[in-house]
Amino acid sequence: MSCYVSDHSQSVSITERVSTVATGAPVIAIHFLKDKVAFVLAEEAVLLLAPDQEVPQRIALHDGGILASAGDGTRIVTGGDDGKVVEIDASGATRTVFTDPKGKWIDQIALGADGAVAWSAGKVAQVATRKGEVKSVELPSSVGGLAFLPKGFRLAIAHYNGASLWFPNAQAKPEFLEWKGSHLGITVSPDGRFIVTTMQEPMLHGWRLADSKHMRMSGYATRVRSMQWTAGGEYLATGGSDQLILWPFSGKDGPMGKQPKLLAPHGKKLVVVACHPTQPVVAAGYEDGMVLLVRIEDGAEVLVHSAELNTPVTALGWSGDGNQLAFACEDRVAGVVDLA
Numbered sequence: 001m002s003c004y005v006s007d008h009s010q011s012v013s014i015t016e017r018v019s020t021v022a023t024g025a026p027v028i029a030i031h032f033l034k035d036k037v038a039f040v041l042a043e044e045a046v047l048l049l050a051p052d053q054e055v056p057q058r059i060a061l062h063d064g065g066i067l068a069s070a071g072d073g074t075r076i077v078t079g080g081d082d083g084k085v086v087e088i089d090a091s092g093a094t095r096t097v098f099t100d101p102k103g104k105w106i107d108q109i110a111l112g113a114d115g116a117v118a119w120s121a122g123k124v125a126q127v128a129t130r131k132g133e134v135k136s137v138e139l140p141s142s143v144g145g146l147a148f149l150p151k152g153f154r155l156a157i158a159h160y161n162g163a164s165l166w167f168p169n170a171q172a173k174p175e176f177l178e179w180k181g182s183h184l185g186i187t188v189s190p191d192g193r194f195i196v197t198t199m200q201e202p203m204l205h206g207w208r209l210a211d212s213k214h215m216r217m218s219g220y221a222t223r224v225r226s227m228q229w230t231a232g233g234e235y236l237a238t239g240g241s242d243q244l245i246l247w248p249f250s251g252k253d254g255p256m257g258k259q260p261k262l263l264a265p266h267g268k269k270l271v272v273v274a275c276h277p278t279q280p281v282v283a284a285g286y287e288d289g290m291v292l293l294v295r296i297e298d299g300a301e302v303l304v305h306s307a308e309l310n311t312p313v314t315a316l317g318w319s320g321d322g323n324q325l326a327f328a329c330e331d332r333v334a335g336v337v338d339l340a
Helices: none
Strands: 018-022 027-033 036-041 041-047 057-071 075-080 085-087 094-099 108-111 117-121 126-130 134-138 143-147 155-166 175-188 194-199 203-206 215-217 228-230 235-238 244-246 261-263 270-275 281-286 291-295 303-306 313-318 325-330 333-338
Touching: 018 313, 027 057, 027 075, 027 325, 036 057, 036 075, 036 313, 036 325, 041 108, 057 085, 075 108, 075 117, 075 143, 085 117, 094 117, 094 126, 108 261, 126 155, 143 194, 155 194, 175 203, 194 215, 215 281, 228 270, 235 270, 270 313, 281 313, 281 325, 303 325, 303 333
Parallel strands: 027 313, 057 108, 143 175
Antiparallel strands: 018 333, 027 036, 036 041, 041 057, 057 075, 075 085, 085 094, 108 117, 117 126, 126 134, 143 155, 155 175, 175 194, 194 203, 203 215, 228 235, 235 244, 244 261, 270 281, 281 291, 291 303, 313 325, 325 333
């Protein structure tokens, strides 16, 4: 894949519309709970910020580091190195979903329909229904990522040498999708036809579920740590390069035999992506702190946060209606911009 450096000084800027937020600690993820922004800190707590607040509310969730989180607009579930899975809602109320009896680290989290939650500790993946029923499965190696399929009660699990598809309510063993190497993250297309994993190597690997056809997506400069589906699942947006890479998934063959769309080239690596919930727009966060809004159709860019402080973006998140975008950087600078 070719690349050139774009002059982002020519981009439209909305940096003056950003409301800064003092997080006081590193942020690993951003979610929205209704109209509140939730900054998930690397240690112990979540910060909840309502539209009429200047100072966020700090809510303690864990006794130690927070290793994973997932949100669906009404709840956030976190996993910690204290062995706990904790849920928080928009009111700030919390409940402990699960406590590992041996205190093993909870390092992956996924949310499903009807209140389902999945998490992993080492080689064991577990699922809890809203009624509190817990089921577990042991994988051949440590779990690298979790994702629910959109239809049916089924979980996709990334691990060494491939991925497994597990029906928690069935007695059958999980279906195994093999591809040698270390698979460290996983996502399922919104239509449920494709599964894609991130790998230790600078590449993605995918399977078409109808026939287990392999898809190899390479050309990255570094390991891909962030990927997300655009509205409607037309593209898979990814970091891992010095530009935004969008793999096409609208056809029956997905990206097989096709080239990705390359947008927003920059001299620094793109580390975090977040796709607008309804529009063909991607928020792109780079390792020098720059945050751009990128329109897929024509590559038009809007500058949200400049790279003046030269510290990596660590998290991006959209509100459910797409009217707000929040970001956080490694130097504890965070902000929220109202786009309505």
